Amino acid sequence: LRACNKKVFESLALAGAFDSFKKIHRAQYFEPDTKGRLFLETVIKYGANFQENKNSSQHSLFGGGGEEELAEPQPPKAEKWSSLQKLGKEKEVVGIYISGHPLDDFKLEIESFCTGNVAMLNDMEKYLNKELTIPGIITEVEHRFTKKGKPFGTIEFEDYTDSHKLFLFGEDYLKLKHFMVQGAFLYFRGKVQRPMFYGKPSDKIEYKVTGIELLSEIRENKTKAIRFKMAAHDVDSDMIEQLEQVFAEFSGRTQVKFTVYDEAEKIHVHMPSRSLKININNQLLEKIDQLGLIDYELIA
16 A cells, blocks of 8 residues: 555545445545545545654664554545445446446336346347337437438447447437436337338338436336235234334325235235325335345336
8 A cells, every 4th residue: 555646545435445444434535624635635644644653663773662642533524425426436437336336226117117128229139129118327428410400319328238329310309309418317118120211121220219218207107006025934913013014104195015925835815905005215115125025016
């Protein structure tokens, strides 16, 4: 670490190398003090002074001299970065996401409502004439004009599997261009097909986008019910009581269904609730996860 300069330490902090120090989070390293000096700079200076004092004591002519006490710097107060901010900075300094992926916050929506992924669009022959709904985060956007002055745009987006570039022309571009924002999380609806030219299908295959929605709105717009799935041997009075407490706390408008299964006997019993309705949000799902042994899915 002696050869590390300030820039290196900044990159290490941004990439999460110091996350093992549980009493301080990443944003605090970059919080300035009243003089405009970052806390990370204060820490670096403290470390240099500490090492210098230690070396001076070791080389003292008489030895055994007491080391000068240095006040340990205290982390400043700072608001934690969101997962998206942290991941963005990781990719900026390392080139890849390290602690997760930006789409992790939409995992439930992706598992429940998406029928495809970006990798499929790079091997479209296999999915010809299939309708695919795909999640993605926009990484690059261009608004351009043809030689005849007609506007069109390109979107490059990615998910966990790959990246792909879309071209939007004519009415499609005019209808969907407000979604063309770098960093936006989108839900694409479209069909893999051969475009028609002069009444004949082209040799080229494309993913024809028919609609785009914000991933953040998919859960509310599409969810009609939520299904909780539990193994029969895990269902007891304690689990039922805990579920009732959680559901009472998050009463809402979404219908609830249950499936109890026995894998050994290959039995699945579906039990929709006629009266129970809840509000599906991240706090509810976190409490369900804490109970353990319960899977769930959204139903359109």
